[in-house]
Amino acid sequence: METFRGRFRLNGFRHGARPPPSRSPTPPPSSPDPSQFQYFHAFPDPTTLAAPIGSFEYDSTSTKYPYRWESWVDFQKWRANEERQYCIELRLVTTFQGLLEYKRQCRYVCSRGGTGGVKAYERLHPEWNHKREPKRTDCKCVLTVKEYPGVTTVLGSYSSNHNHPTGNANLPFVQIPKETREYIAGLLRQKIDPTHILSIIHGGVYDQDDLFEHDETVKAARSEFIELRDIRRIEKEIEAENVRLHPDDGESTLKWVQILRDKGYLLGFKSRTDPPPRIPIAWMLATSGSQATITYFLKVHRERSPTTIPRKIMSDFCWPQINACRDTYMVFILLCWWHVLHAWQQHFRLQANEELWVLLKRWIRMTEKSEFDATWQKIQDIAPEDFVDYLNGYWMSEEVIKMWSAVYCTPRSMLEDCDTNMLIEAYRRQDLGFEGPDMEVKKHREIVQRSKVFTAADITHVEDETYTIRSRSDPSKVYDVDIDAYTCTCRDYPLISYCKHICVRQALF
Numbered sequence: 001m002e003t004f005r006g007r008f009r010l011n012g013f014r015h016g017a018r019p020p021p022s023r024s025p026t027p028p029p030s031s032p033d034p035s036q037f038q039y040f041h042a043f044p045d046p047t048t049l050a051a052p053i054g055s056f057e058y059d060s061t062s063t064k065y066p067y068r069w070e071s072w073v074d075f076q077k078w079r080a081n082e083e084r085q086y087c088i089e090l091r092l093v094t095t096f097q098g099l100l101e102y103k104r105q106c107r108y109v110c111s112r113g114g115t116g117g118v119k120a121y122e123r124l125h126p127e128w129n130h131k132r133e134p135k136r137t138d139c140k141c142v143l144t145v146k147e148y149p150g151v152t153t154v155l156g157s158y159s160s161n162h163n164h165p166t167g168n169a170n171l172p173f174v175q176i177p178k179e180t181r182e183y184i185a186g187l188l189r190q191k192i193d194p195t196h197i198l199s200i201i202h203g204g205v206y207d208q209d210d211l212f213e214h215d216e217t218v219k220a221a222r223s224e225f226i227e228l229r230d231i232r233r234i235e236k237e238i239e240a241e242n243v244r245l246h247p248d249d250g251e252s253t254l255k256w257v258q259i260l261r262d263k264g265y266l267l268g269f270k271s272r273t274d275p276p277p278r279i280p281i282a283w284m285l286a287t288s289g290s291q292a293t294i295t296y297f298l299k300v301h302r303e304r305s306p307t308t309i310p311r312k313i314m315s316d317f318c319w320p321q322i323n324a325c326r327d328t329y330m331v332f333i334l335l336c337w338w339h340v341l342h343a344w345q346q347h348f349r350l351q352a353n354e355e356l357w358v359l360l361k362r363w364i365r366m367t368e369k370s371e372f373d374a375t376w377q378k379i380q381d382i383a384p385e386d387f388v389d390y391l392n393g394y395w396m397s398e399e400v401i402k403m404w405s406a407v408y409c410t411p412r413s414m415l416e417d418c419d420t421n422m423l424i425e426a427y428r429r430q431d432l433g434f435e436g437p438d439m440e441v442k443k444h445r446e447i448v449q450r451s452k453v454f455t456a457a458d459i460t461h462v463e464d465e466t467y468t469i470r471s472r473s474d475p476s477k478v479y480d481v482d483i484d485a486y487t488c489t490c491r492d493y494p495l496i497s498y499c500k501h502i503c504v505r506q507a508l509f
Contacts, residue, residue, distance in 0.1 A: 089173075337364055
């Protein structure tokens with residue numbers, strides 16, 4: 001036979017291998033004589049049979065799995081007792097399903113050893129001192145258990161060597177028990193403040209400074225190390241249960257908005273970013289921009305949203321912002337009362353002029369011109385001279401008075417009945433958003449409900465489409481309703497250009 005010079009070389013035949021084919025011709029087979037055969041039986045020696053590797057018989061006789069439990073329930077009890085005694089957490093990381101020799105093999109590791117990822121954590125700022133040491137210490141504690149078919153006994157191996165302290169010192173790094181998390185979630189669903197929940201969970205344990213110094217055998221509870229951020233995390237999980245998004249977030253958001261729109265709801269939502277996004281839930285412009293910048297922004301917005309036409313814009317008394325708004329839209333500028341009063345307060349001592357401060361807060365809200373003028377005269381009499389000069393120089397011109405005085409801001413609709421832009425700034429910073437009934441829709445439903453108390457006897461036809469309707473709360477008052485102009489002289493009409501008197505006229509006539 002020639003030597004084989006390929007990648008593999010055959011130096012000899014292994015036991016059980018097929019012999020190579022012979023080069024010489026083989027004679028044709030002949031029929032054997034049955035009398036030449038000898039029959040016999042072979043019985044294997046049971047003492048020489050080896051158990052399959054990985055089976056219960058094999059593992060129980062080896063030293064690889066020295067731990068033994070009568071059932072899986074007993075193993076769970078032992079594991080719970082081990083975790084409770086040493087204040088550790090054994091976390092399941094892998095499970096192998098067997099075929100014949102065993103049912104399954106489970107591998108647990110210490111939670112401080114790291115249960116996911118192979119990349120080592122690199123601190124971005126090593127010079128910073130943290131209040132608590134990192135959880136991951138690459139602990140080598142490992143627990144392996146196996147279940148077998150046909151038997152309830154569970155075998156296992158356990159390496160209990162930890163490279164970190166155990167006991168009370170390790171409790172802050174152990175997972176919060178499920179019962180405690182459910183208890184906290186129940187309190188959060190009852191709208192209890194997280195800080196109050198934290199005090200309930202701690203139970204006054206931190207009122208004793210030397211709780212564990214005198215007796216080292218005292219076992220602390222995991223709940224005593226719960227922090228406010230743990231409760232906040234559970235709170236976020238509860239909030240996440242209320243919204244289920246479509247894999248395409250855009251489509252999901254559109255469906256959600258359509259559902260709320262069908263119900264007559266008003267919706268706005270935010271997301272936390274740095275810097276925070278500016279979603280146009282109201283007209284609020286940054287005062288840090290120049291007049292040219294704000295004008296460009298407004299003109300681009302007008303070009304892309306031609307159907308959005310503001311009638312009134314509230315400002316912080318920033319002239320570049322005011323001029324940009326007037327150059328772009330035919331709007332009426334309103335000044336935020338909070339910012340107006342705040343600016344006034346900076347120019348006199350509040351402690352020495354308490355009466356003046358009370359008068360100023362009433363003055364800005366007065367709607368009658370005569371009362372407004374009389375109060376202004378009184379302010380000039382009691383206010384310091386420099387403060388009066390400040391008001392005359394910056395705030396008392398006819399153009400500016402119309403921006404902040406309530407005399408020139410009546411009547412106002414329901415959506416215009418806001419005297420500050422601080423609410424808008426608060427909405428801009430919120431994380432989850434807000435939703436609720438539209439104020440106009442809610443007011444309309446209230447009007448329809450209240451109009452049902454009127455009868456036809458309360459309505460008097462004057463001429464054409466003009467009627468008078470007597471008030472139900474004060475019979476001495478009568479309101480004029482003009483259906484052609486669709487107006488009413490009652491106090492509620494300007495809120496949404498609709499009232500119960502118009503509603504009852506349309507319902508009964």
